Amino acid sequence: MANNTNLGAAKAAKNDEFYTQYADIQKEVNAYLEYNPDTFRDKTVLLPCDDPEWSNFTRFFAQNFERLGLKRLISTSFAVESKKYKDYEPTLFETGSPWFDADKTRIKGKIFELTRDTNGSGRIDIDDLEWHYLEGDGDFRSPEVCALRDQSDIIVTNPPFSLFREFMLWLIKSKKQFLIIGNQNAITYREFFPLVKSDLCWLGVTGFGSDMVFGVPDGVEVDIKDKLKAEKMGYVGNFTRLGNSCWFTNIDHGRRHTPLSLMTMKDNIRYGKHKELKENGYRKYSNYDALDIPAIDAIPSDYDGIMGVPLTFLDKYCPEQFEIIWRTGDIDWAEKECYFFTPPAAADAERYKKQDRTWRVQNPYFINQNGIPETCYFRILIRKKQ
Numbered sequence: 001m002a003n004n005t006n007l008g009a010a011k012a013a014k015n016d017e018f019y020t021q022y023a024d025i026q027k028e029v030n031a032y033l034e035y036n037p038d039t040f041r042d043k044t045v046l047l048p049c050d051d052p053e054w055s056n057f058t059r060f061f062a063q064n065f066e067r068l069g070l071k072r073l074i075s076t077s078f079a080v081e082s083k084k085y086k087d088y089e090p091t092l093f094e095t096g097s098p099w100f101d102a103d104k105t106r107i108k109g110k111i112f113e114l115t116r117d118t119n120g121s122g123r124i125d126i127d128d129l130e131w132h133y134l135e136g137d138g139d140f141r142s143p144e145v146c147a148l149r150d151q152s153d154i155i156v157t158n159p160p161f162s163l164f165r166e167f168m169l170w171l172i173k174s175k176k177q178f179l180i181i182g183n184q185n186a187i188t189y190r191e192f193f194p195l196v197k198s199d200l201c202w203l204g205v206t207g208f209g210s211d212m213v214f215g216v217p218d219g220v221e222v223d224i225k226d227k228l229k230a231e232k233m234g235y236v237g238n239f240t241r242l243g244n245s246c247w248f249t250n251i252d253h254g255r256r257h258t259p260l261s262l263m264t265m266k267d268n269i270r271y272g273k274h275k276e277l278k279e280n281g282y283r284k285y286s287n288y289d290a291l292d293i294p295a296i297d298a299i300p301s302d303y304d305g306i307m308g309v310p311l312t313f314l315d316k317y318c319p320e321q322f323e324i325i326w327r328t329g330d331i332d333w334a335e336k337e338c339y340f341f342t343p344p345a346a347a348d349a350e351r352y353k354k355q356d357r358t359w360r361v362q363n364p365y366f367i368n369q370n371g372i373p374e375t376c377y378f379r380i381l382i383r384k385k386q
């Protein structure tokens with residue numbers, strides 16, 4: 001990629017142009033294979049929102065085509081004129097190809113396919129990729145790419161961050177298996193959370209709290225702290241760490257079937273490390289009929305009712321051990337659908353708002369001994385499976 005001095009444009013584009021590291025893809029995919037060596041066997045894998053000339057997704061799946069036992073690999077890329085980040089020059093791969101077309105190179109998407117040994121090397125690998133221009137610009141929402149989605153078995157990508165919600169809807173509609181990268185907060189989106197609740201989507205093996213490092217194009221401004229962290233991890237140059245990134249999937253892996261080892265309520269209060277539990281014991285919210293659990297390691301083994309836990313619980317969630325019932329955050333949702341939500345009387349709500357300007361009726365809270373609300377902000381509501 002050529003140098004780009006237009007930092008303003010680069011900044012606007014930066015949320016969509018983060019390139020995944022080969023090692024991160026390898027680590028994630030290998031974990032599914034450990035659990036089930038046939039996860040990808042005889043499958044068609046689609047990599048939308050990709051660009052084989054830059055992307056490690058295509059590189060990884062093409063290089064491992066035979067090991068994974070793939071039937072077909074399809075990778076599509078988005079036309080440079082349709083991207084927000086337009087600093088692009090065609091690679092030698094494209095210009096040196098008999099299919100290169102100077103009129104199409106900037107406005108058409110491309111499709112790369114791998115199905116067979118085209119060069120007679122005796123193996124199917126990246127050198128056997130065949131490509132052509134798409135009719136349109138390669139937008140994942142275009143009829144062409146939707147048709148490819150419908151032909152595929154597994155969709156794998158790091159979608160553009162600015163279109164994450166739309167991408168999720170596109171994915172859900174397909175009812176296909178998927179393995180995608182996103183921001184951990186996405187799991188609470190209205191489009192997404194019902195899937196998590198129904199155990200139709202979960203965190204991948206690289207869950208919360210993993211420091212994923214991404215490549216960025218020239219000129220893109222990144223947070224200096226994240227850049228320095230990436231450097232510390234050995235990535236020097238056009239790289240940045242994105243602390244809240246993780247993988248989401250509906251493909252099974254072993255880590256999610258490992259139950260948490262838990263203590264009883266009594267032992268948590270006596271031996272646990274959480275000061276608020278030692279001082280107040282476990283407390284029930286005023287507006288949700290549920291017990292607050294301030295940390296994952298304080299989830300008691302002997303409570304059968306509903307418990308409110310921090311979002312990080314999802315990283316440890318074992319569907320055989322717990323069911324997910326709700327998430328806090330939306331008042332209209334809570335009022336309509338949450339049977340254990342009871343808002344305070346209007347006069348109390350007015351008073352709480354005056355006492356604490358950040359107080360919101362939909363956030364779980366307690367009233368302390370001084371009559372002041374103490375808010376827990378966000379919680380996932382869970383219950384132990386019998």
Ligand SMILES: C[S@@+](CC[C@H](N)C(=O)[O-])C[C@H]1O[C@@H](n2cnc3c(N)ncnc32)[C@H](O)[C@@H]1O
Binds near residue numbers: 159163
């Ligand atoms: C976060 S990057 C990830 C790139 C690559 N998959 C990787 O991880 O290395 C998302 C890519 O999607 C492209 N993109 C943006 N909008 C798109 C759209 N509507 N359809 C398809 N791709 C899009 C961006 O230009 C960018 O290259």
